[in-house]
Amino acid sequence: MTIIGSMNLAAVDLNLLVAFEALIEERHVTRAASRIGLAQPSMSSALRRLRELFDDELFLRTATGMHPTEKALALARPIGAALEHIRGALAPRQGFDPATSKRRFVIAVTDYGDLVVVPALVKRLRREAPGIDLAVRPITDARDAVARLERGELDALVGGHLPDSATGMRRRLIEERFVCIRDAAHAAGSAALSLSDYAALPHALFSAVGGDGLPSAIDSALDAAGLKRRVAITLPHVVAVPFAVAGTDLVATMAERVARRFAAGAGVAVSPLPCKVPAFDIDLLHARRALSDPALRWFTDAIAAAAAP
Structure with missing residues (x-):
């Protein structure tokens, strides 16, 4: 039974749940109060009553704002969903026509x-x-x-x-899932890469956050086979990877849909990854x-x- 489902709903003030929703989203008493049209003392009072209702601090004051407790986080989803269903039931039934909408x-x-x-x-x-x-x-x-x-x-x-x-x-x-890409001319007529050949080739790597992006699931799979790869080129934009690989001896590992989108235009060939890596x-x-x-x-x-x- 859920936290809310086990409570006596007749004893719950709906306005307290609205206050809770504002607090969980704003993480700040004054901003939460302004959002739902309450004075700051009234929101503080609502928070006190919420703490009594759920027998938990719910929000802890920190230097960066109000930090929700584990119980507050557990309550956030069911309370939010319940309030949205109520809003949907009470709202006027307005039609939506995408063909004429200006949203x-x-x-x-x-x-x-x-x-x-x-x-x-x-x-x-x-x-x-x-x-x-x-x-x-x-x-x-x-x-x-x-x-x-x-x-x-x-x-x-x-x-x-x-x-x-x-x-x-x-x-x-x-x-x-991940696949390999190589220069189309280098890959022409050759079988899919073996794991040892894949590890031996110099790699191009996409890393949006900087650094070499290691270790990754690829490196863990190679490590399990007693192998290690060399990352020769690290690039900050995924779109650059196939064009960097084209015309070189590099290999890269990419998401399949992205790889296939650029394969023909960049001049690279797509082949299966020679190691088992979980899909994402x-x-x-x-x-x-x-x-x-x-x-x-x-x-x-x-x-x-x-x-x-």
Whole structure:
């Protein structure tokens, strides 16, 4: 039984849950109070009552703001979902017509999302919703991007290895796998690389955060076989990797959809990775308000459709 499900709901003031939602998203008493139209003393009183209700401190004061306890984080998702369902039930039933809508959406994406998902999404918007504007921002700090989503500054995030969000909703878009790329002329007529040949070749590596990006799942697989690779070139943008590999003896490991997008134009050949490395997910994180906002719900569904094979 959940924390909320085990409580006597008749004894719970709905306004306290609204205050909790504002606190979990703002992490600041004064800002949370302003957000829902309360005076700061009233929000402090609401926090005191919430602590009594859930028998937990919920939020601890730190130098960087209010830090939620484990119980507060556990409560965030069910309380947020419950409030959105209530809002949806009470809101006027307004139709949404993508063909005539003038909405603007702001999303943040990783390089993968930019290359694989966004082009198909743009085509869908131009075809079905030409009046909708889309602003795409880069994800340079995943935790900061999640915080911006929770504050309502972003409508959605698209990428791999996105942190969990206490208030957002996650949907898996793509299960992706790694492949190798080599110069097409070097690879012509040759069999797929053996593990020893793969380790012996000089590698080109994409690392958005700088450094050599090691160790990775690739290096762990090589280490298990008693092998080690040399990273000869490290590049800050994934789009540069196939063009750096072309015309050289380099090998690179890339997400399959990205590799195949550039293979012909860059002059590289795609082949299977010669070691077992787990697949990884490309996810969509979006604001919970999509449950009660028909336009945002349509938009997040459009992202999912754009990511479909």
